[in-house]
Amino acid sequence: MKFFVSIVLTAFLAFVAGIYSTIPWWSFAVTSLIVAIAIHQKPGKAFLSGFLGLFLLWVGLSLFKDAANEHILSAKVAKILPLGGSYIALILVTGIIGGLVSGLSSVTGSYVKKSK
Amino acid sequence: MRIVPFLISGLCTAGLILVLNTQLTVGGSKTPRLGYFLSPQLGFWQNAESTNTDFSGELKLNGLKGKVDVFMDDRLVPHIYAENDLDAYYVQGYIHAKFRLWQMEFQTHVAAGRLSEIVGEERLATDRFFRRLGMVYGAEQTMANMDTDPEMKATVDAYADGVNAYIQSLKPEQIPFEYKLLDYKPEAWTPLKTYLFLMYMSYDLTGGAAATDLKMTNAKNYFGYEDFNKLYPNVHDSLNPIIPSGTLFADPAIIPVAPLNSDSVYLKYTISSTAMAPVVPDKDNGSNNWAVSGSKTKSGRPILCNDPHLGLNLPSLWFEVQINTPSHNTYGASFPGSPAVIIGFNDNIAWGVTNAGRDVLDYYDIQFKDSTLTEYMYNGEWTQAEHRKEVIKVKGKPASIENMALTVFGPVMYDNAYKNSSTDGKYLAVHWTANMPGTGLQTFYKLNRSKNYDEYINATSLWSCPGQNFVFASKTNDIAIKQQGAFIARWERQGDFVMPGTDDSYAWQGIIPLEENPMMKNPGRGFVSSANQMSTDSTYPYYLGAANNFPLYRGIIINRKLSEMNNITVEDMQHLQMDNYNVFAEMARPVLLKYLAINTLNADEKKYVDLLANWNLRSDVNEKGPTIFKCIWDSLENEVWGDEISKSKLPFPRPDAPTLLESLLRNASFIFEDNINTTDKKETIHDDVLAAFKKAYTYLVKLEKEDRLEWARFKSTKVNHLLKLPALSRLQLPIGGGEHIINAAKETHGPSWRMIVHLTDEIEAYGVYPGGQSGNPGSKFYDSFVDAWAAGKYYRIVFIGKEAAAKSEKMKWHLTFTNS
Numbered sequence: 001m002k003f004f005v006s007i008v009l010t011a012f013l014a015f016v017a018g019i020y021s022t023i024p025w026w027s028f029a030v031t032s033l034i035v036a037i038a039i040h041q042k043p044g045k046a047f048l049s050g051f052l053g054l055f056l057l058w059v060g061l062s063l064f065k066d067a068a069n070e071h072i073l074s075a076k077v078a079k080i081l082p083l084g085g086s087y088i089a090l091i092l093v094t095g096i097i098g099g100l101v102s103g104l105s106s107v108t109g110s111y112v113k114k115s116k
Numbered sequence: 117m118r119i120v121p122f123l124i125s126g127l128c129t130a131g132l133i134l135v136l137n138t139q140l141t142v143g144g145s146k147t148p149r150l151g152y153f154l155s156p157q158l159g160f161w162q163n164a165e166s167t168n169t170d171f172s173g174e175l176k177l178n179g180l181k182g183k184v185d186v187f188m189d190d191r192l193v194p195h196i197y198a199e200n201d202l203d204a205y206y207v208q209g210y211i212h213a214k215f216r217l218w219q220m221e222f223q224t225h226v227a228a229g230r231l232s233e234i235v236g237e238e239r240l241a242t243d244r245f246f247r248r249l250g251m252v253y254g255a256e257q258t259m260a261n262m263d264t265d266p267e268m269k270a271t272v273d274a275y276a277d278g279v280n281a282y283i284q285s286l287k288p289e290q291i292p293f294e295y296k297l298l299d300y301k302p303e304a305w306t307p308l309k310t311y312l313f314l315m316y317m318s319y320d321l322t323g324g325a326a327a328t329d330l331k332m333t334n335a336k337n338y339f340g341y342e343d344f345n346k347l348y349p350n351v352h353d354s355l356n357p358i359i360p361s362g363t364l365f366a367d368p369a370i371i372p373v374a375p376l377n378s379d380s381v382y383l384k385y386t387i388s389s390t391a392m393a394p395v396v397p398d399k400d401n402g403s404n405n406w407a408v409s410g411s412k413t414k415s416g417r418p419i420l421c422n423d424p425h426l427g428l429n430l431p432s433l434w435f436e437v438q439i440n441t442p443s444h445n446t447y448g449a450s451f452p453g454s455p456a457v458i459i460g461f462n463d464n465i466a467w468g469v470t471n472a473g474r475d476v477l478d479y480y481d482i483q484f485k486d487s488t489l490t491e492y493m494y495n496g497e498w499t500q501a502e503h504r505k506e507v508i509k510v511k512g513k514p515a516s517i518e519n520m521a522l523t524v525f526g527p528v529m530y531d532n533a534y535k536n537s538s539t540d541g542k543y544l545a546v547h548w549t550a551n552m553p554g555t556g557l558q559t560f561y562k563l564n565r566s567k568n569y570d571e572y573i574n575a576t577s578l579w580s581c582p583g584q585n586f587v588f589a590s591k592t593n594d595i596a597i598k599q600q601g602a603f604i605a606r607w608e609r610q611g612d613f614v615m616p617g618t619d620d621s622y623a624w625q626g627i628i629p630l631e632e633n634p635m636m637k638n639p640g641r642g643f644v645s646s647a648n649q650m651s652t653d654s655t656y657p658y659y660l661g662a663a664n665n666f667p668l669y670r671g672i673i674i675n676r677k678l679s680e681m682n683n684i685t686v687e688d689m690q691h692l693q694m695d696n697y698n699v700f701a702e703m704a705r706p707v708l709l710k711y712l713a714i715n716t717l718n719a720d721e722k723k724y725v726d727l728l729a730n731w732n733l734r735s736d737v738n739e740k741g742p743t744i745f746k747c748i749w750d751s752l753e754n755e756v757w758g759d760e761i762s763k764s765k766l767p768f769p770r771p772d773a774p775t776l777l778e779s780l781l782r783n784a785s786f787i788f789e790d791n792i793n794t795t796d797k798k799e800t801i802h803d804d805v806l807a808a809f810k811k812a813y814t815y816l817v818k819l820e821k822e823d824r825l826e827w828a829r830f831k832s833t834k835v836n837h838l839l840k841l842p843a844l845s846r847l848q849l850p851i852g853g854g855e856h857i858i859n860a861a862k863e864t865h866g867p868s869w870r871m872i873v874h875l876t877d878e879i880e881a882y883g884v885y886p887g888g889q890s891g892n893p894g895s896k897f898y899d900s901f902v903d904a905w906a907a908g909k910y911y912r913i914v915f916i917g918k919e920a921a922a923k924s925e926k927m928k929w930h931l932t933f934t935n936s
Contacts (some may be wrong), residue, residue, distance in 0.1 A: 018157035018158070019157070021158055021287050021288040024137075024152075025137075025151050025152040025155040025157075025158045026133045026136075029129060029133060057156075058154075058155075058156050061156035062156045062161050065156060065161045065162070065164045066161070066164060068164070068166035068167065068168070069165060069166060069167065070896070072164065072167070072893075072894055072896060072898075073160065073163060073893060073894030076893055079842070080297075080844075081147075085843075093154065094154045094161070097151060097154050098151075098155070101132055101133055101136065101151065104125060104129040107129075108125040108126045108128075111117065111118045111121045111122035111125065112117055112122065113117065
C-alpha cells in the first residue's frame, strides 16, 4: 500500500511542481525527496517507487503529447539524439531519465529515518 | 538518520541532476541539457503541436488603436483585416513571431555577427567577417536615415511592438524548439533587427563581390590583363539582355573617366591579395520574373510571374500574408523580420523582383601612417580616421573586440588584426552601397499601396540596395520592368579589382541618375522579363560589371519561349516556371560530340555517349542524359582550367561556363586547352574532351552502380534546416531542373517562392514555396508545401475582403486583437 501511495504521490507532486514552468525542470527531485521522507520505505523500494512515479508520469505526458502530434516531432528528435528515429525509444528514454533522478532522490529521502 | 548513505545518495542525485542540466560535448557537437530538453512539461515535448490545434483566439494587447481580425486559411496563411495601417503591422509582427520567432532572431544574429554568442567560438570567424564588412554599421546608417521619415519609423516600430507583445506573452515552456535545443532564450526585438535582416538580404544579393573582387584580383595577377580579359570577358556573345539589343540609350549624365595611370597602376599592376569569406552567397542567387501583356494572353489581361532563387531553407525565408486596411489590400510573400509584403499584388497591380547582379562593392587599398590606424594618406595629406568598436560576445569565452578604422571609402575590413597570409601588411577598405544610408523598406511599403504605373515608378525610384529588376503589371494592361538601385557610374573594369585608395582618382564618380537605369514599358513584343542576365547590350553608356556576374542561359530560354507563346493561360505560365529544358546543353552538346573521338571508345563507353546523344535536353526527374552531360562538362572544365588553378597559389574564380563554350563555338585557337603540367605534348581540345570523357566515364559507372544516374537522384535537391540538421531538413526531393534552367532547383538553392498573378477583375493568383507557414519542426505546417513545390503544383491564393473571409469555408481559424 505504502508503495503504491508513494508512486502516486511522487507523480502527482512532480506534475504540480512542473506546472510552474519558471522553476527548474528538476523541481521534482525535491518533491520526490519529501515523499520519500514522509512515507518511509526501505531504500530499494523507495528507489523503485520514486523511479516509477516519474517514469509513469513522464511516459504518460509524452505519450499524450506524441499521440496528438502524430509523432511528427518525436521522430525528428529521435534522429537528432540519436535513437534511430524511434519515437518509442525516445518516450522510454524520457521516462528513464526522469525516473532515475527521482529514484535517486527518493533513496536519499529513505535514509532520513532509520530502518526498523 | 543514516548520515553516510544519505550523503552518498544525495550527492549521486545532485551529480546526476548536474550532468543532465549541462550541455555535454558529444562528437564535436553539444547536446541540449537533457533533463530540461526531455522534461514533458518544459522541454521539447511542449513543441509537439497537436495536429488539431485550434489557432483561434481573442487577444488583448497593449498598443493597438482599433480592432484587428485575422482569419487563417487552411494553409495557415493569415489574412489581416485592420482599421489602420499601424495596427496591421503590429499584428503582422505578432503573427510572424508566433510562427517564426526563432528564425527571425537567428537570421538577424547572423547578420549582426552574433552567432558566437549562442553557438560558441566555432562561429567567431563568421561573426568577425560580418562585423568587419560593416553589417551592423550599414543597418544603423539606414535606420538613422529612415527614422527621419515618420511614416516608416512608425511602421517599423509598430512591427517591433507586435513582435515584443508575442515574446512577452511566452511562457518558458512555449519558446520555440531550437532555443531548447541550443539552450538559450529569446531576447526583445528591436527596430534595428528589421534593418539587420534587410542588410543580410543586401549581403546575400550583392555581397558576393566581397570574395569575388579579391579572387578576380588574383586571377588578373596570375594570367596578366590580356589573358584575363579572354577568360573573364565583359560580355558574352549569346547574351539576350533584359532590354533588347538595339534599344537606343540617351546620352549619359555622367561620363565616368578612368584615371590616367589606370593602365599601369591598376589593370596591369599586380599585387597579391586573397581572402575568402567564411560565408559566400551562392553565385546564382537570382531569379526569374516576367509579365505578359493582355495582347498575348487568352483572357486579354496581363499575367505576372516571379520565382526568386535563393538558398532553400526551413523555416522558409518567406511567409505568406494578406494585409487589408482602409489604405490598401495586399497579398504576397513577406519576410519574417520585416513589415509589409515583399513580392505580391494588390487590388490593382502585381510586382516581382529579380536580382540585378550589378557590382556595388569595391575594395580600396589604404595607406596608414602606422599600425595604430589613426591617420591615412588621402589626396596628399595624412587624414584622421574615425574608429568603430565591435564587441563580439562568445559563449563560454571572453568577448572578442574588433577595432575598425573608418575612411572616406568605408570601414577598413582587412588590417593588421584581421588578415591572412596574403592580405598581410595591407589595409583594405570596403566601399559598399549597402553600408551607405539606404531607404530600407520604403519601396515595398509604397508598392504595397501602388495603384498604377506612375505609382510603381515612384515607389521603385526610392530603392537603393540590393539592385533589383522590378517587374510590374496592372489591371489596366500596363506591363513594365525597371532595373533600380544605387548603381555606380563606372568606367570599364572599375572596381573589378582592388583599387588604389591613396587619393580620389579611383573613387566612385557618381551614382547613375535613376531615369537612366534600364527600363521598358509596354514593349511591342508583348512581354518583359529578367533572369539576372546583363540588363543591356554593350551600347549602354556605363560599365555593368564583368560578364561572369550575370547568369546567361535562363534569360535566353525565357525570352525564346515567351516570344513563341500566344493565347497564354495561367496553366501555361505554371508549366513555364517548371520548365526543365536545358538551353545550355542544347548549345554545348554538339560541341562535346564534335570533339569527342567516338571511334576510339569501347562499347560500354559508347553506351553513355548514346544516352547523351539521344537525350531530349530536358533535365527531368528520371532522365539520365542530364547527369551524363553534367559529368562530362564539369570534367571538361577541370581539364581545361584545373592545371592553371592548381598552379596558382591564390584562389581565383573558375571562368564561367559560357566563356568556355563560346570559345569552343568560335573555334578560335584556344591557348588554355594545353595542359601546362605536361611538357612533352601540346594538348588540343580533342585531347581535353577525350580525357574529360574518360574521367566522367569512371564516375558514371560508379553512379550507375549506386543507382544514382537519374537526374533527381544525382542532383539530390534538399531544403536544409537553418542549423543544417538532417533530421529537421527535407532531403532527396524528386524535382528536375537545375543550373541554366528556368526551373532553377539546384542542390540547396532554387525557386524559393513561385508566384503567378493573373490581373483579371477579380485577381486570380497562385503561389507555392518549399516550406510551410509554421517554423515549428513539431507542427504539421512546418513543411506542408514542400511536396507540392517539388511536384510543380500551385495553391490557389485566397484573396478576399473581410466580410467574405468571415463567411469563407477556406478560413479555418479566427483571431481577434483588441487593445487591453
